[in-house]
Amino acid sequence: MDPRPTYTITTAETHQTPAYLQHRPTPPMPLHEIPPGVELVTLPSGIRTLAYTQPTPPPMSAAPPAQPVPAWAKTTALLVPTTGFGIGAAGVGLSYAAPGLIAMSQALWAAVALIATxxxxxxxxxxxxxxxxxxxxxxxxxxxxxxxxxxxTIHHH
Incomplete structure (x- = not known):
């Protein structure tokens, strides 16, 4: 046995639509006085009334035609790898030249010390x-x- 209580579902009685909601032959206000964003709509029950509506988006146009790639963009795209490889080569060259650069800097400091003394x-x-x-x-x-x-007075002779 199921311990939960059972309920009987009933439907509400149908009744007559109130007079203020019944169909009106004319809109509640003249059409030229209706503000923007408000339209006269017909509800599923057949009643016509004013309602705020969402503006309809403009129809989607076809995709824009493909634009050609500008010349400066092509040039930049071609120069980027060249610049990167140049910086990499400079780094490798400095790593090979480092012992010589250290020796030259020590020689320059020795020359400065010799000149000072x-x-x-x-x-x-x-x-x-x-x-x-x-x-x-x-x-x-x-x-x-x-x-x-x-x-x-002081005199130096």
Whole structure:
């Protein structure tokens, strides 16, 4: 036995359509006053009424004709692999040249160090070879009074 209760299905009584829903011979408003997007439609029951409708899409046209590929696009498409291979070849060349480039950079640093030490040595040699000139400084200071302001002059001879 099935423990669920059973229900009897009945249909509602048919009744007369209310007067306000019955068929009208004329639309509820003049056709020239109907706003855009609203149309006079006939319902399945035969009643004519105003309703909002979806705009009908324009008919689909045939597929647009194929456009030829522009010349600049063809040129670019042909140059891309060439550029890629060129960059790859440059990378391989740099990997083979790396030991030589490292040696050259070390040689350049050695040359810079040689020039710097040579310049410092030359400056020291020039300073040592110059004859020192004795410098004579004369200083005159005068002041008047106990708290007077002092004035002075220095002469290099």
């Amino acid at each position: 040579g310049g410092a040595a030359a400056a020291a040699l020039v300073r040592r070879c110059r004859r020192p000139v004795p410098t004579q400084i004369t200083q005159n200071i005068t002041a008047t009074g106990f708290f007077g302001r002092a004035n002075g």
